[in-house]
Amino acid sequence: xxxxxxxxxxxxxxxxxxxxxxxxxxxxxxxxxxxxxxxxxxxxxxxxxxxxxxxxxxxxxxxxxxxxxxxxxxxxxxxxxxxxxxxxxxxxxxxxxxxxxxxxxxxxxxxxxxxxxxxxxxxxxxxxxxxxxxxxxxxxxxxxxxxxxxxxxxxxxxxxxxxxxxxxxxxxxxxxxxxxxxxxxxxxxxxxxxxxxx
Amino acid sequence: xxxxxxxxxxxxxxxxxxxxxxxxxxxxxxxxxxxxxxxxxxxxxxxxxxxxxxxxxxxxxxxxxxxxxxxxxxxxxxxxxxxxxxxxxxxxxxxxxxxxxxxxxxxxxxxxxxxxxxxxxxxxxxxxxxxxxxxxxxxxxxxxxxxxxxxxxxxxxxxxxxxxxxxxxxxxxxxxxxxxxxxxxxxxxxxxxxxxxxxxxxxxxxxxxxxxxxxxxxxxxxxxxxxxxxxxxxxxxxxxxxxxxxxxxxxxxxxxxxxxxxxxxxxxxxxxxxxxxxxxxxxxxxxxxxxxxxxxxxxxxxxxxxxxxxxxxxxxxxxxxxxxxxxxxxxxxxxxxxxxxxxxxxxxxxxxxxxxxxxxxxxxxxxxxxxxxxxxx
Numbered sequence: 001x002x003x004x005x006x007x008x009x010x011x012x013x014x015x016x017x018x019x020x021x022x023x024x025x026x027x028x029x030x031x032x033x034x035x036x037x038x039x040x041x042x043x044x045x046x047x048x049x050x051x052x053x054x055x056x057x058x059x060x061x062x063x064x065x066x067x068x069x070x071x072x073x074x075x076x077x078x079x080x081x082x083x084x085x086x087x088x089x090x091x092x093x094x095x096x097x098x099x100x101x102x103x104x105x106x107x108x109x110x111x112x113x114x115x116x117x118x119x120x121x122x123x124x125x126x127x128x129x130x131x132x133x134x135x136x137x138x139x140x141x142x143x144x145x146x147x148x149x150x151x152x153x154x155x156x157x158x159x160x161x162x163x164x165x166x167x168x169x170x171x172x173x174x175x176x177x178x179x180x181x182x183x184x185x186x187x188x189x190x191x192x193x194x195x196x197x198x
Numbered sequence: 199x200x201x202x203x204x205x206x207x208x209x210x211x212x213x214x215x216x217x218x219x220x221x222x223x224x225x226x227x228x229x230x231x232x233x234x235x236x237x238x239x240x241x242x243x244x245x246x247x248x249x250x251x252x253x254x255x256x257x258x259x260x261x262x263x264x265x266x267x268x269x270x271x272x273x274x275x276x277x278x279x280x281x282x283x284x285x286x287x288x289x290x291x292x293x294x295x296x297x298x299x300x301x302x303x304x305x306x307x308x309x310x311x312x313x314x315x316x317x318x319x320x321x322x323x324x325x326x327x328x329x330x331x332x333x334x335x336x337x338x339x340x341x342x343x344x345x346x347x348x349x350x351x352x353x354x355x356x357x358x359x360x361x362x363x364x365x366x367x368x369x370x371x372x373x374x375x376x377x378x379x380x381x382x383x384x385x386x387x388x389x390x391x392x393x394x395x396x397x398x399x400x401x402x403x404x405x406x407x408x409x410x411x412x413x414x415x416x417x418x419x420x421x422x423x424x425x426x427x428x429x430x431x432x433x434x435x436x437x438x439x440x441x442x443x444x445x446x447x448x449x450x451x452x453x454x455x456x457x458x459x460x461x462x463x464x465x466x467x468x469x470x471x472x473x474x475x476x477x478x479x480x481x482x483x484x485x486x487x488x489x490x491x492x493x494x495x496x497x498x499x500x501x502x503x504x505x506x507x508x509x510x511x512x513x514x515x516x517x518x519x520x521x522x523x524x525x526x527x528x529x530x531x532x533x534x535x536x537x538x539x540x541x542x543x544x545x546x547x548x549x550x551x552x553x554x555x556x557x558x559x560x561x562x563x564x565x566x567x568x569x570x571x572x573x574x575x
Contacts (some may be wrong), residue, residue, distance in 0.1 A: 005343045017531070041533075051554060054505065055561030057569050061524055061536040071525040 003172055005031045007108055007193050008081060010035055011165065017077035019043065020101065021065050021095075026053035029060075041077075043068060048066075066090060069098040080086035081107045084133070084191070087143040100161065106196040114148030114186040133190055149192035153182060156196065165195040204260040205253075206230060206298040206532070209328050217482075220316040226327055228296025229253050229288040232272055233280030235334060240571060243278055243563075244327065244363070245287040246344030246351035248549075249419075249476055250468055252295035255287040256280070261295065264466045268516030270551045280323050282567070283340065286330055290323040290351075290473040291446040297326075300471035301403060311498065312471055320347070320483045324354045338362055340567060343430065345369035345548035346515065347476070350483050353523065356484060360500035364570050367546045367559065369507045373493050373520040374484040379514065382422050384476035386415030390470045399471050413461030420460050425511035425544035426448040429453065495524035503570070504534040505562055507555065509547040536563070 001024070007026050011020060014037050020029050023042030024048075042060035044050050053060035061068070065082075066089055082095070087110065089095045090165050099106045112118075113134040121123030128138040136143065149168070156163050163173035166177035170190035175191065177185045185192075205228045213223040230253040233243055245255055245265065249331050255329030256272035271277040287299035290317070297422035300315040300344060342352045342363040349371025356366050367420065372379070396400055401408060421429075435451040437443070440450065449455040490493035497504075504527055515537045527534040539555045541547045547555065 039533075047537060047540060050535075051558045054537055054558055055534045057562060057565035059503065059533045059535050059536060061528070063536075063540055071528045072527055073531075076531055190338065 002027075002190060003080055004083065004109055004146040004193065007085070007167055007169065008032075008109070009035050010115055011107055011193075012038065012079050014038070016077070017041075019072065019079045020070070021080060021099065023053065023058075023060055023081045023089075024049050024056060026056055026058045026060060028081070028083060029053070029058050030056065033050055063132065065095055065098075069095070070146045071104060072102045075104050077103045079105050079107060081101055082115065083107075083109045084111055086110055087145050087147065089145065092145050093155075096155075096161070098183050100196065100198045103126055104197070105164070108196060109150070109153055109191055109193045110147060110149065112149045112186065112189045112192050113146040115190055116187045119187075121153075131190075148186055149177065149189055150186045151190065152194065155196070163194055164197060165193075167193040169193060202261060202296060207296050208433065213519055214322070214326060216322045217314055217319040219316045222291075222298065222316065223293070225298035225326075226296060227288055227291065227298070228293075229286060229330060230255070232256050232285040233282040233289075235336070237300065239334075239336050240338070240340060241282060241345060241567070242284045242286060242334065242339050244330065244339050244355075245272065245278065245285055245356075246324075246327070246342070246348035247287060247345035248344070248348050248573065249288065249480065250416075250464070250473075252380075253287045253289045254295070257387055262336060264456075265399045267549060270549070271556060271559070277556040278343070278354065278563065281561065286334070290479075291326045291335060291471060292318045292323070292479060293352040293353045293471035296470040297461075299303060299469070300399070301418070301469040309400070310471070311404045311475075312401070315471070315475060317478055317482075318475060319455070319479050320354050320360070321488075322348050323479065324351050327351075328355075328359060328362075338364065341365035341367060341382075343367035343369070344371075345357065346371055346545065347480050348478065349515075350426055350485075353482075353485055356500050356502050356504075357488070357496040360497075363502055365563070365566055366504050367507070368504070368520075368523065369547055370512050370520065371523075372483075372494050372507055372513045372515050373496075373523050374486045374519075375481050377520070380481045382419065382514075383481050384445045385418050387477060388412035388416065389475050390474060392487040393470075396470065399474070401470075403469070408470045409465040410472060412465045412468065413458075415470075415473060416464040416468075417457040417461045422459060422514045423544055425513070425542055426546055427511065428542045431542070471528065493522065494529045497527055497532055498530055500532070502533075502567065504532060505559075506534065506536045507548075508538045508558075509543070509545070509552075509555075510536070510538055511542050512545040513546065514545040 018040040018062040020042045050062040167187045169191040207226045209227040254266045255268040256266040289295040295303045329392035349368035352368040385565045390411035395406045396408035436452040438455040484491040508517040524536045
């Protein structure tokens with residue numbers, strides 16, 4: 001099981017209502033339904049993936065987070081999850097705003113563009129980096145708005161979004177990110193996991 | 199028509215109060231079943247038919263000798279797998295396959311009831327069919343399902359009986375008939391009522407029938423069931439058994455010949471007055487209005503799991519209208535899944551061999567059956 005999912009699962013209280021935005025094949029939804037008593041829904045843009053989710057009996061609605069989140073009432077979920085999808089939106093800022101409207105708490109995970117390998121790649125090769133988490137060429141990537149853990153941290157601070165917890169994921173290793181180790185974690189983390197509240 | 203004696207039916211004795219204010223009692227409701235009801239009686243699926251359907255969803259219709267209207271979906275190993283599920287399908291009241299309708303013979307006059315039949319609604323149809331649960335002693339259905347008008351009945355059923363079905367599958371439908379829907383239905387009704395043989399609805403059903411009007415109604419409606427692309431690909435401007443245009447009004451084009459054929463076979467199996475009554479019921483359907491303008495209220499009491507399906511090329515009940523149902527359900531935190539299936543086959547997609555559509559339903563039902571019974575939801 002993806003390490004990321006374990007971390008997300010730990011952040012979620014039992015018996016809560018969860019919305020997985022950009023739920024993909026529904027692997028995280030299945031993981032959470034098995035490991036936690038949760039009432040979970042999904043929103044996914046790809047028809048193929050939605051069919052897969054529904055075939056597995058998951059309550060997933062086909063839709064685009066940028067236009068279809070509005071159908072969910074304010075604070076209708078205890079947690080809204082956005083796993084490695086933020087960078088693919090036209091307007092990440094508006095999506096985050098909507099997530100914070102729909103969810104009492106929001107879990108956002110971002111592939112960290114500040115990881116040292118990416119920095120080294122760009123520095124020495126002079127080419128757009130291709131990694132395990134970012135496997136695309138510049139011309140076919142769905143990722144429109146890449147950011148670093150530091151960037152997202154700054155974004156939350158500027159927008160007055162409360163960060164409850166920040167977790168670094170590097171391979172199998174998880175660790176806490178704090179203001180004092182942020183610069184270092186921004187260099188070594190592959191993934192940043194943020195627990196947010198309005 | 200013969201073989202009407204092969205039709206199963208129940209007689210609904212207790213009075214049913216109709217939306218129009220009239221009351222009916224002691225009337226027949228014809229039905230058919232597929233598969234077996236298990237011991238726990240937890241595997242029953244009530245399937246609702248569309249405008250011109252009937253209780254014969256699968257196998258061979260003994261009256262018309264044609265294949266059941268949902269043969270692609272209902273049967274052993276199919277989407278509604280009759281090796282697992284007990285599928286019940288009834289002919290709606292107002293219909294003409296054995297249920298109480300305008301074609302039913304009035305014993306006083308020995309003639310069909312005709313337009314003396316009361317105007318019925320989707321709500322009336324569903325309330326009549328609810329009696330089948332008592333008949334089979336089913337406490338709770340596993341699922342209710344249907345496309346088009348069948349989907350409207352699904353929505354009405356859950357609204358009327360919030361906890362009588364664990365799963366609801368409304369397909370290619372709407373919560374409220376649009377002006378365009380009503381317009382097309384009115385076109386069909388006018389075609390029937392303009393036929394000299396309609397006789398204000400009091401034709402005797404033997405010597406004369408408003409066949410011409412009914413055929414035109416069917417032709418017009420049939421166009422709305424297909425997509426422009428589908429029609430173009432199937433027929434284009436192909437000529438019908440001729441090498442050139444004939445400069446007349448015979449069926450020069452294949453599409454003309456096809457529509458004429460569709461019209462002519464339809465009148466052999468369908469009653470013109472039933473067409474009037476059922477299209478009227480569809481036009482009157484407005485579940486949003488029934489709930490004071492808030493569709494969410496229709497489902498507020500229900501714990502039913504919804505799975506809503508629309509088709510990309512369906513312009514009669516477009517995705518946007520199906521999505522309105524999804525939005526109403528999400529507004530109250532209901533358990534809802536939704537997918538729009540990509541196909542060129544138009545509104546008719548739900549009746550046809552659309553593998554993505556059929557396999558998704560099949561998998562959804564079998565997984566959900568295990569889930570709801572394990573977790574005892």
